[in-house]
Amino acid sequence: MSSPTAAVLIIGNEILSGRTQDINLNYIANKLTAIGVRLAEARVVADIENDIVEAVNDLRKKYTYVFTTGGIGPTHDDITSDSIGKAFGRRVSENAEARARLEAHYAGATLNAARLRMARVPEGASLIENPVSAAPGFRLENVYVLAGVPNIMRAMLDSIIATLRHGPEIHSISVSGYVAESTVAEELEAIAKRYPMLDIGSYPWVRQARFGTALVVRGTDKASAEKAADEIFALVESKGGNPEREIIQPGA
């Protein structure tokens, strides 16, 4: 069974200037992993139309889904909607339903030109609900356009996640112990070769000046994942690494 694939496109000068630490990618990655969608690539681009258009057109051809974050607010630097329209060759215009949602949200206050800017979406797009601040995201074919503000992005993603094609469940087990990577690397490679259907990663860590390694087994075949984790556990134990085993539940 093949897994659906995805890319994330983070749009925003503030990430590339270092002003802002992105936390959206990690949230999306966990949610996708939890439903068996393989996140294959992520990109960060600036608020430059041509850069956004090129990235969107490259990614939407390569992967089942593309999720963009950022650039759908009311200010002049919010150019995602126009850029997506350009990428698809679609006119961008005011969406009646989006306008109605904004009118309901800003009831009594002025729906000025800046706020109405948030009702502009490419033609043919369907809206993605924003329970936090009304201004919707949208979907156009396989591209999902989400907010950049983390709590809004999360609400939007949560509202669409059930509509995505789920892949086979990915089982992920971590075996972590006080061993240097290089101490287990050779035997680990032998295990990885015996389980070509699994993805086995090695991640060193330091805790209170003691070195250790987390060895992470991932795959859709649960029995193989458990067997490989057993072998890795025995390997780390044989090196005096006092291993701990943990099932990773992404998006839990």
Next chain:
Amino acid sequence: MSSPTAAVLIIGNEILSGRTQDINLNYIANKLTAIGVRLAEARVVADIENDIVEAVNDLRKKYTYVFTTGGIGPTHDDITSDSIGKAFGRRVSENAEARARLEAHYAGATLNAARLRMARVPEGASLIENPVSAAPGFRLENVYVLAGVPNIMRAMLDSIIATLRHGPEIHSISVSGYVAESTVAEELEAIAKRYPMLDIGSYPWVRQARFGTALVVRGTDKASAEKAADEIFALVESKGGNPEREIIQPGA
């Protein structure tokens, strides 16, 4: 004066599965901004040779510098060195100086095959010092290959930053106040149009259930940046936003 440009390529399944929150991009972004190098793009790819090769070859042609993180350790999933070799069409072999550094670091302990793997670099590469754990990074033409472990990556970057071509200093001023983005958007756009040489961004925030916006002016022309910040300060004040002004010092 044109600014040198850069891309960051983050290599690692653990970022795309959601297991690990990347913090390297933000560090690199701040360091580059501080020396006037414009970080134009970032990508995250999996531990898949073809994906790494394609990304490296795309990015190294587009930008002055490329910085990769991850995949240079001793385990089977550390394939960055081989992938960079392939991208450049260079043979990857044991580097005598890298081996000597590892021998000095592991003095008395076994320099096993896994540890020696960390001495393999593409031919023609120059080494980047690793003061933490000896295993070096390397530079090949305009591509800098750094570790993924944050404290090692930082030490490596810090050791090369002075060797990079610096761009004109980027002046960055933040004006933050209790105003909704949409309240200032129209006047802000007018200001942005009067200062086309500046990058003016708008970033909403929430603090203790009160909404506000940070308006960030960035540019190499200090006088213009200060004048635009003055105008934005007056704008936020006129809306009752009680603004605060702050000079952003990236990488400080």
